[in-house]
Amino acid sequence: EAGVVQSPRYKIIEKKQPVAFWCNPISGHNTLYWYRQNLGQGPELLIRYENEEAVDDSQLPKDRFSAERLKGVDSTLKIQPAELGDSAVYLCASSFAGQRNEQFFGPGTRLTVL
Amino acid sequence: GNSVTQMEGPVTLSEEAFLTINCTYTATGYPSLFWYVQYPGEGLQLLLKATKADDKGSNKGFEATYRKETTSFHLEKGSVQVSDSAVYFCALRNSGGGADGLTFGKGTHLIIQP
Numbered sequence: 001e002a003g004v005v006q007s008p009r010y011k012i013i014e015k016k017q018p019v020a021f022w023c024n025p026i027s028g029h030n031t032l033y034w035y036r037q038n039l040g041q042g043p044e045l046l047i048r049y050e051n052e053e054a055v056d057d058s059q060l061p062k063d064r065f066s067a068e069r070l071k072g073v074d075s076t077l078k079i080q081p082a083e084l085g086d087s088a089v090y091l092c093a094s095s096f097a098g099q100r101n102e103q104f105f106g107p108g109t110r111l112t113v114l
Numbered sequence: 115g116n117s118v119t120q121m122e123g124p125v126t127l128s129e130e131a132f133l134t135i136n137c138t139y140t141a142t143g144y145p146s147l148f149w150y151v152q153y154p155g156e157g158l159q160l161l162l163k164a165t166k167a168d169d170k171g172s173n174k175g176f177e178a179t180y181r182k183e184t185t186s187f188h189l190e191k192g193s194v195q196v197s198d199s200a201v202y203f204c205a206l207r208n209s210g211g212g213a214d215g216l217t218f219g220k221g222t223h224l225i226i227q228p
Contacts, residue, residue: 003157004157031214033215035215035216040220040221041220041221042118042203042205042218042219042220042221043203043216043218044218045215045216048214048215056215091157093158101146101148101165101207102160103160103216104160105150105157105158105159106157107156108157
């Protein structure tokens with residue numbers, strides 16, 4: 001069974017540029033999460049989807065970050081414009097709605113903003 | 115709010131040594147507790163979990179017991195191997211109030227020397 005897929009694995013951009021990350025969750029997983037992991041820290045939740053609905057986006061910096069999960073499967077997280085402080089690893093995770101204690105993580109996208 | 119505190123690393127041990135990584139938490143209600151492991155170049159993997167007080171989670175020789183009275187979930191292993199070298203994250207999930215993401219500690223880098 002394929003795990004959570006993320007792309008790209010690495011991205012280097014200059015500040016003020018836009019960037020997008022893509023996530024394909026495990027087949028059948030209704031719930032999708034985006035986390036941000038700063039260097040030397042644990043991941044922090046940005047947004048959670050139940051199917052196509054964003055049900056918890058309280059930690060998403062909405063002035064520059066946006067996310068979508070069209071059709072309730074793949075998801076895209078966007079930053080526009082990027083700032084130096086956005087350099088981090090962006091992690092996607094998924095789970096069955098009834099098994100949220102079993103979150104499966106992708107390998108992450110490492111973003112470097114210069 | 116929720117928070118997780120774990121011992122800072124790196125923790126360096128010799129092969130076959132006994133391992134303890136301390137983890138304490140702050141949360142309202144009755145959270146579920148987790149240990150995740152991140153091997154070099156890989157994504158986060160669930161190592162073990164416990165969902166209620168006095169539960170013991172175990173996997174791959176690792177154990178942790180949910181101690182409500184001390185709000186702790188210390189990770190232990192009787193005899194570590196070089197292949198256990200990784201970063202270990204303690205986390206909690208508190209689904210009260212509609213929140214549902216994981217709250218992580220900062221991670222502990224474990225280095226096992228042959």
